[in-house]
Amino acid sequence: MAHALRYEQCFVAIARCVYNKNMKAYVPPIVTVDAVIFQIVNNRLSVLLIERANDPFKGAMALPGGYSAAGETTKECLDRVTAKKAGLSINSLKLIEQLYTFDTVARDPRGHAVSIAYMGCGKDIVPIESKTTQSPGFYPVDNLPALAYDHAKIIKYAHDRLSSKITYTNAVFSLLDQFFTLTQLQQTYEAIFGRELDKRNFRKKFLSLGLIRATNEYQKDGAHRPARLYTFNSQKLESLARSFD
Amino acid sequence: MAHALRYEQCFVAIARCVYNKNMKAYVPPIVTVDAVIFQIVNNRLSVLLIERANDPFKGAMALPGGYSAAGETTKECLDRVTAKKAGLSINSLKLIEQLYTFDTVARDPRGHAVSIAYMGCGKDIVPIESKTTQSPGFYPVDNLPALAYDHAKIIKYAHDRLSSKITYTNAVFSLLDQFFTLTQLQQTYEAIFGRELDKRNFRKKFLSLGLIRATNEYQKDGAHRPARLYTFNSQKLESLARSFD
DNA sequence: ACAAAAGTGTTAAGAATACACCCATGT
DNA sequence: ACATGGGTGTATTCTTAACACTTTTGT
Numbered sequence: 001m002a003h004a005l006r007y008e009q010c011f012v013a014i015a016r017c018v019y020n021k022n023m024k025a026y027v028p029p030i031v032t033v034d035a036v037i038f039q040i041v042n043n044r045l046s047v048l049l050i051e052r053a054n055d056p057f058k059g060a061m062a063l064p065g066g067y068s069a070a071g072e073t074t075k076e077c078l079d080r081v082t083a084k085k086a087g088l089s090i091n092s093l094k095l096i097e098q099l100y101t102f103d104t105v106a107r108d109p110r111g112h113a114v115s116i117a118y119m120g121c122g123k124d125i126v127p128i129e130s131k132t133t134q135s136p137g138f139y140p141v142d143n144l145p146a147l148a149y150d151h152a153k154i155i156k157y158a159h160d161r162l163s164s165k166i167t168y169t170n171a172v173f174s175l176l177d178q179f180f181t182l183t184q185l186q187q188t189y190e191a192i193f194g195r196e197l198d199k200r201n202f203r204k205k206f207l208s209l210g211l212i213r214a215t216n217e218y219q220k221d222g223a224h225r226p227a228r229l230y231t232f233n234s235q236k237l238e239s240l241a242r243s244f245d
Numbered sequence: 246m247a248h249a250l251r252y253e254q255c256f257v258a259i260a261r262c263v264y265n266k267n268m269k270a271y272v273p274p275i276v277t278v279d280a281v282i283f284q285i286v287n288n289r290l291s292v293l294l295i296e297r298a299n300d301p302f303k304g305a306m307a308l309p310g311g312y313s314a315a316g317e318t319t320k321e322c323l324d325r326v327t328a329k330k331a332g333l334s335i336n337s338l339k340l341i342e343q344l345y346t347f348d349t350v351a352r353d354p355r356g357h358a359v360s361i362a363y364m365g366c367g368k369d370i371v372p373i374e375s376k377t378t379q380s381p382g383f384y385p386v387d388n389l390p391a392l393a394y395d396h397a398k399i400i401k402y403a404h405d406r407l408s409s410k411i412t413y414t415n416a417v418f419s420l421l422d423q424f425f426t427l428t429q430l431q432q433t434y435e436a437i438f439g440r441e442l443d444k445r446n447f448r449k450k451f452l453s454l455g456l457i458r459a460t461n462e463y464q465k466d467g468a469h470r471p472a473r474l475y476t477f478n479s480q481k482l483e484s485l486a487r488s489f490d
Numbered sequence: 491a492c493a494a495a496a497g498t499g500t501t502a503a504g505a506a507t508a509c510a511c512c513c514a515t516g517t
Numbered sequence: 518a519c520a521t522g523g524g525t526g527t528a529t530t531c532t533t534a535a536c537a538c539t540t541t542t543g544t
């Protein structure tokens with residue numbers, strides 16, 4: 001009975017969605033979420049992938065994602081599915097934002113799916129494996145394996161968004177430790193842009209933006225002069241006075 | 246029987262979405278689309294609104310929008326609902342792009358709805374009224390009536406997107422006629438930014454971008470010197486070499 | 491002493507800003 | 518002739534881009 005009631009509620013929900021073109025009843029599209037989670041690994045921009053446990057695309061690498069249910073926001077849904085499949089909570093990220101909603105009818109072989117993609121960034125993210133995780137791991141974006149669905153396109157979209165985001169906001173903070181050297185900062189930009197920047201110009205310009213401040217700490221890191229550590233004035237996303245690069 | 250079969254298919258669709266947290270069955274969220282359609286009216290940025298025919302928010306002004314069904318892309322859905330409720334096809338727009346997906350659980354009083362918002366721009370758009378249209382009209386964004394749902398927030402989001410879009414792309418073309426004067430171009434920027442620009446600097450900079458070319462035509466428009474007409478080299482969205490303003 | 495990365499300044503070219511008058515037309 | 522909006526240039530400041538050597542440390 002309780003079940004019957006719920007199914008009736010489903011019917012009500014569907015009935016609202018029904019659209020009578022050509023007198024045919026339509027079902028609502030399935031809503032899924034997908035996460036593009038970046039971090040810097042060995043000075044390379046890398047993205048979190050899992051290995052699909054089931055068909056379709058069983059065995060292929062894919063972004064962590066899953067079905068959304070009514071009553072949870074898509075962000076809550078995202079947290080649930082990344083925790084389950086990739087062993088990490090989006091709360092451990094320093095930045096998470098909605099990217100784009102991908103909706104080609106033929107996208108998912110099982111039927112029409114609307115996928116709301118999010119982009120997240122963090123530092124020193126380590127997936128915690130469990131019975132439900134599917135071999136999560138980070139893969140450099142410039143050398144990705146074959147991917148399920150249209151996930152290669154989604155990753156490219158996220159990478160493009162991140163590239164432009166770091167030019168007009170302080171979004172790099174999300175890929176760095178709280179304290180970092182100017183070289184680490186520059187290498188993060190270079191990893192995302194995929195090209196080298198001039199050291200003197202980079203430092204001059206970045207310091208002039210007033211986003212970061214020097215600390216009195218130094219990082220000793222081998223047989224060379226120690227590097228001064230800097231920190232962001234704000235760990236929240238802010239727009240730059242003038243855009244970068 | 247045919248109906249029973251379809252409902253079964255619905256169940257299958259829902260069953261895929263069911264998520265058993267706390268052993269409760271969940272229904273998928275409802276997917277809707279909303280259109281933020283801009284045009285310049287009397288040198289003011291204006292947005293297309295309809296008057297809601299039904300509850301909730303019956304009688305209030307709202308963005309045209311409606312339920313998405315499986316088997317159509319969200320853009321196809323958008324075209325269908327704007328044609329029905331506002332009497333215009335999105336094909337009559339010079340620009341249409343997906344904005345953001347709004348998904349707060351409490352957004353729609355009827356239940357959890359995920360709304361995929363699109364932004365469109367055009368010139369000389371005239372809604373064609375029919376039995377299904379709901380008093381469509383354009384309202385200046387700086388003087389909007391009370392709006393249903395969270396549509397005020399969606400319009401602000403679209404306006405912000407448009408403001409930044411015209412600084413790093415040639416997107417203004419979508420709000421202008423094929424041939425236009427530099428004053429019209431400047432007024433379009435001013436209407437979107439909500440502030441005045443210097444005439445000489447504006448012209449110098451815009452012409453230096455190489456996006457438009459002068460024609461040999463002039464627009465005579467009253468008791469003053471006729472204005473030269475210009476045209477965009479491309480009517481497709483392109484990025485600017487350096488950003489504007 | 492040497493290897494390795496950190497740190498630092500100048501010059502030249504280009505872009506942004508501020509600002510005021512003459513031009514062509516219709517009445 | 519006058520009212521109206523169209524059209525134009527210069528000087529200053531700021532920003533960008535190109536470019537090479539010295540400093541500090543560990544071995």
